[in-house]
Amino acid sequence: MESESPPLRLAARLPAVRAKLEDAARLLVCLDFDGTLAPIVEDPDAATATARNRNAVARLAERPDVTTAIVSGRALTDVRERVDGPSIYAGNHGLELARHGSIAVHPVARKRAARIERICSLLETALASVPNCRIENKRLTGTVHLRAVPAAAEPIARRITRRTVDRFGGDELEISTGKRILEIGPDFRWGKGNAVELIAADEPPGTPVVYIGDDVTDESAFRVAESDGIGIRVGGDEPSSASARVESPAGVASVLSWLDSLASDAAARSESAPGHRPENRPR
Numbered sequence: 001m002e003s004e005s006p007p008l009r010l011a012a013r014l015p016a017v018r019a020k021l022e023d024a025a026r027l028l029v030c031l032d033f034d035g036t037l038a039p040i041v042e043d044p045d046a047a048t049a050t051a052r053n054r055n056a057v058a059r060l061a062e063r064p065d066v067t068t069a070i071v072s073g074r075a076l077t078d079v080r081e082r083v084d085g086p087s088i089y090a091g092n093h094g095l096e097l098a099r100h101g102s103i104a105v106h107p108v109a110r111k112r113a114a115r116i117e118r119i120c121s122l123l124e125t126a127l128a129s130v131p132n133c134r135i136e137n138k139r140l141t142g143t144v145h146l147r148a149v150p151a152a153a154e155p156i157a158r159r160i161t162r163r164t165v166d167r168f169g170g171d172e173l174e175i176s177t178g179k180r181i182l183e184i185g186p187d188f189r190w191g192k193g194n195a196v197e198l199i200a201a202d203e204p205p206g207t208p209v210v211y212i213g214d215d216v217t218d219e220s221a222f223r224v225a226e227s228d229g230i231g232i233r234v235g236g237d238e239p240s241s242a243s244a245r246v247e248s249p250a251g252v253a254s255v256l257s258w259l260d261s262l263a264s265d266a267a268a269r270s271e272s273a274p275g276h277r278p279e280n281r282p283r
């Protein structure tokens, strides 16, 4: 079977990417949600994966030789409702992980959840007068949305958020940034890269990881993917640890279909190889 063509910006890296992936018996494909499967929109509740991305994820998720995972900054319960198919979901930037029928929550994040709750409720009041400022309480982290806030009011929103977190977060919480958001979370080193490492540890040794994401919080996961597989950054021209890029969420479906056809080609080659037994390609 002829592989589908990948989008243009990835095509430049094609020989290297193909060499890493084409002989793999299995693939682990990890996907970010906002800005990757779903175009960025003003209202976070309205974010939806494109139909092509939804279908491509569902097709890949059906393959016995590919594990698919969603790794998102959203709350686990939220992102699970937005994409169907994958067997694994990580929410809150990897602080919660659903796999094998159970949910693991980072113990330190669990302890700090009460502080997040308090800060979110204080910010609801403190930021009430800032037009279109929205607080997303994700239980283990909280997000202050600035995308719809008028430019003149943005410094005030940032100042109020900083002051509130300094005063009531103690040494336990910190603020980080994303795309027109301030993320409030526990102050310790844990991110999407750690979640991807945990997920990859369940795969046979040497299984390449493909990670597709669009934001700074995806960089730790790109670094993990790049050791045996490939990181693909969606959009932007900022320096990245991902060695390949696609233009926008519209290009992601083509990458996923290309991975699907690479996996089909590898399965066909393995089946026609001398001495093939069906159990040679696990799961």
Ligand SMILES: O=P(O)(O)OC[C@H]1O[C@H](O[C@H]2O[C@H](CO)[C@@H](O)[C@H](O)[C@H]2O)[C@H](O)[C@@H](O)[C@@H]1O
Residues within 6 Å of the ligand: 032, 033, 034, 035, 036, 039, 040, 041, 042, 043, 044, 045, 047, 071, 072, 073, 074, 075, 136, 143, 145, 146, 147, 178, 179, 180, 181, 183, 215, 217
């Ligand atoms: O890791 P992700 O799945 O990409 O989640 C990162 C954050 O995504 C959401 O915010 C972003 O998308 C919104 C909808 O397009 C947009 O309005 C906002 O400006 C973006 O920053 C989500 O609401 C956050 O909770 C996630 O942390």
